[in-house]
Amino acid sequence: MFKSIMVPVDLVHADKLALALDTAVNLSKIYHAPITYVGVTSSAPGPLGHNPAEYDENLAHFVSEQARTHGIETHGRTVVSHDPAIDLDDALIKAAHDIGCDLIVMATHIPNVADHFWPSNGGRLATHADASVFLVRG
Amino acid sequence: MSDSSEPGIPAPEGPTDLIDTEYEVGQDNISMSVGPFGLDIHNPVFAISGLTIVAFVFMTLAFQESTGAAFGELRVWLTGTFDWFFLSAANVFVLLCLFLIVSPYGKVRLGGKEATPDYSYSGWFAMLFAAGMGIGLMFYGVSEPISHFSSSVADNAGAPDSWAPLGGAMGNAVEARNLGMAATIFHWGLHPWAIYAVVALALALFSYNKGLPLTMRSVFYPIFGERVWGWTGHIIDILAVFATLFGLATSLGFGAEQANAGLNHIFGIPVSEVSKVVLIVAITGIALGSVVAGLDAGVKLLSEINMVLAMLLLIFVLIVGPTVAILTGFFHNLYEYARYLPELSNPFGRTDDNFRQGWTAFYWAWWISWSPFVGMFIARVSRGRTVREFITCVLIIPSVVSVFWMTVFGGTAISQLVNDGYQAVADAPLELKLFTMLEALPMQQVTSFIAIVLVIVFFVTSSDSGSLVIDTITAGGKVDSPVPQRVFWASFEGLVAIALLLGGGLGALQAMAVSTGFPFTIVLLLACFAILKGLHSEPR
Numbered sequence: 122m123f124k125s126i127m128v129p130v131d132l133v134h135a136d137k138l139a140l141a142l143d144t145a146v147n148l149s150k151i152y153h154a155p156i157t158y159v160g161v162t163s164s165a166p167g168p169l170g171h172n173p174a175e176y177d178e179n180l181a182h183f184v185s186e187q188a189r190t191h192g193i194e195t196h197g198r199t200v201v202s203h204d205p206a207i208d209l210d211d212a213l214i215k216a217a218h219d220i221g222c223d224l225i226v227m228a229t230h231i232p233n234v235a236d237h238f239w240p241s242n243g244g245r246l247a248t249h250a251d252a253s254v255f256l257v258r259g
Numbered sequence: 260m261s262d263s264s265e266p267g268i269p270a271p272e273g274p275t276d277l278i279d280t281e282y283e284v285g286q287d288n289i290s291m292s293v294g295p296f297g298l299d300i301h302n303p304v305f306a307i308s309g310l311t312i313v314a315f316v317f318m319t320l321a322f323q324e325s326t327g328a329a330f331g332e333l334r335v336w337l338t339g340t341f342d343w344f345f346l347s348a349a350n351v352f353v354l355l356c357l358f359l360i361v362s363p364y365g366k367v368r369l370g371g372k373e374a375t376p377d378y379s380y381s382g383w384f385a386m387l388f389a390a391g392m393g394i395g396l397m398f399y400g401v402s403e404p405i406s407h408f409s410s411s412v413a414d415n416a417g418a419p420d421s422w423a424p425l426g427g428a429m430g431n432a433v434e435a436r437n438l439g440m441a442a443t444i445f446h447w448g449l450h451p452w453a454i455y456a457v458v459a460l461a462l463a464l465f466s467y468n469k470g471l472p473l474t475m476r477s478v479f480y481p482i483f484g485e486r487v488w489g490w491t492g493h494i495i496d497i498l499a500v501f502a503t504l505f506g507l508a509t510s511l512g513f514g515a516e517q518a519n520a521g522l523n524h525i526f527g528i529p530v531s532e533v534s535k536v537v538l539i540v541a542i543t544g545i546a547l548g549s550v551v552a553g554l555d556a557g558v559k560l561l562s563e564i565n566m567v568l569a570m571l572l573l574i575f576v577l578i579v580g581p582t583v584a585i586l587t588g589f590f591h592n593l594y595e596y597a598r599y600l601p602e603l604s605n606p607f608g609r610t611d612d613n614f615r616q617g618w619t620a621f622y623w624a625w626w627i628s629w630s631p632f633v634g635m636f637i638a639r640v641s642r643g644r645t646v647r648e649f650i651t652c653v654l655i656i657p658s659v660v661s662v663f664w665m666t667v668f669g670g671t672a673i674s675q676l677v678n679d680g681y682q683a684v685a686d687a688p689l690e691l692k693l694f695t696m697l698e699a700l701p702m703q704q705v706t707s708f709i710a711i712v713l714v715i716v717f718f719v720t721s722s723d724s725g726s727l728v729i730d731t732i733t734a735g736g737k738v739d740s741p742v743p744q745r746v747f748w749a750s751f752e753g754l755v756a757i758a759l760l761l762g763g764g765l766g767a768l769q770a771m772a773v774s775t776g777f778p779f780t781i782v783l784l785l786a787c788f789a790i791l792k793g794l795h796s797e798p799r
Binding site for chain 1: 275277283284285286370371377378466467470471472473551552553554555556557639640642736737738739740741742745
């Protein structure tokens with residue numbers, strides 16, 4: 122049914138992703154669909170690397186770990202953004218389009234009052250992305 | 260199976276000389292929730308900066324007379340006593356920048372040998388100009404040349420109470436005009452842009468090539484080593500936040516007063532506290548929209564709109580004003596600037612105390628107090644440029660634009676005064692001089708309206724980029740901190756401006772913000788050393 126799955130990952134908060142990652146792995150096994158893990162970073166030094174190239178190495182390591190642990194086909198994609206805090210949603214929507222995925226599995230928080238005037242990333246993706254979106258509350 | 264070499268991944272950055280430190284960006288940050296909002300803030304820089312600013316605002320409001328006098332005297336004392344220090348330091352910055360353009364260090368690329376620029380020339384230039392001095396050009400473009408011309412030609416030129424540069428040119432209108440333009444360009448040309456360039460280059464080099472967080476303290480790693488991650492670094496960052504927020508808030512307060520005067524002059528809108536507060540709220544509101552829209556869709560877009568509007572106004576004045584005189588004046592003023600530059604920048608053995616201390620040293624302290632903010636913003640958008648390209652675009656091109664701007668606006672105003680006897684342009688209060696000059700030209704309703712829009716949007720572009728900078732510093736150099744934090748700083752800046760406007764104390768705190776220029780001059784001199792040391796170890 123699904124041919125390609127995209128999973129946005131924030132590796133700094135990888136501990137909060139467990140449920141979404143497991144869900145994606147299970148769906149990947151059921152539909153034999155490869156997973157592309159997408160990370161968004163800026164060009165300034167951050168916790169995951171001095172520069173985008175180092176960030177990309179970290180993501181590649183994570184991606185190969187997922188493949189080895191779960192025996193699934195995985196890919197990684199680093200997207201560099203000038204202002205990740207703001208451009209995250211658009212960067213992910215574009216990445217989903219470029220990858221050509223038909224399902225996005227994404228961790229999201231339990232809605233709170235802020236979501237009324239500040240839409241969550243998952244909410245925006247569900248509204249605007251080409252693919253189906255599976256939001257996993259963690 | 261893993262494949263991370265797909266489209267979307269940036270080109271290899273090439274070799275750089277990364278600094279080997281155990282420190283990880285964001286390691287001192289605390290993540291917390293305030294109501295529904297998640298925060299990711301540096302401990303203790305965020306809290307101390309915020310609380311100290313609140314304490315200073317309260318102190319200024321509670322003890323208005325004594326703090327006003329104290330900060331005002333402090334500023335005058337610093338620029339009066341250490342004028343030689345400010346002038347000498349600014350000369351060092353210019354010489355360093357010129358050296359970097361011609362030296363082999365110019366080949367070093369910010370972000371690694373194979374890094375590509377994040378922004379096109381037009382977007383980059385629009386942003387650094389809008390953040391750097393756009394608003395000043397609006398207010399001083401007409402008033403400063405007129406002031407220097409008037410004081411230079413006056414009967415008391417050269418006397419101890421005169422404000423004329425270099426003793427003036429009593430009764431000699433031609434020479435007074437040359438001197439007035441040269442002195443104005445001196446204050447808006449190579450020196451201020453060299454100050455910004457030094458800070459911006461240091462930050463960009465230590466972040467993009469050395470891998471340290473994008474925050475002021477990183478520049479001092481070659482000097483203080485691992486201590487920059489402790490209190491030494493906290494104090495540097497807090498001082499940077501302090502200078503930036505007070506610089507922005509007080510400018511916003513004064514800007515509202517000036518914009519109100521302009522609106523009153525053109526549309527008859529009453530000058531009142533309500534009007535000013537509405538203006539601050541409106542400017543802060545647009546700035547909020549801009550920071551929430553992000554660097555590309557907000558800050559860059561507004562800067563580009565502003566650039567186009569400013570160009571239109573410039574071209575209009577050029578065409579309807581004395582076109583030939585302005586065009587020839589441009590080269591003539593460049594020549595006069597070069598001719599007077601050695602004398603104007605000489606820190607010792609001069610007799611023009613009022614001008615040297617009250618104008619030049621004040622300007623240098625002002626530019627230097629703004630430099631953490633402007634420098635950091637320029638650094639943020641300058642990755643991928645070589646040092647030579649960077650200095651040329653941050654030092655030479657803006658200086659040439661400043662010369663052209665001052666020639667068009669100041670030159671036209673002086674022509675109106677000298678050739679047409681239009682005394683109103685000299686007599687108008689500072690905030691109305693630009694509008695008075697435009698009144699004597701055709702279509703003044705349209706041009707004055709564009710000028711007001713420019714004034715307001717230039718404030719917005721300073722306010723939004725300043726909020727981004729403060730947000731990054733108080734998040735320990737992280738540029739992806741949660742959006743509510745930048746909303747907080749932009750709003751906080753507006754609230755501080757309103758409190759000071761209503762309660763009094765704008766002048767006092769602006770004097771204090773300018774006073775931070777003194778410690779930052781020392782900081783910048785250390786940064787020069789850090790730049791040379793840092794560039795020396797980079798692959799070229």
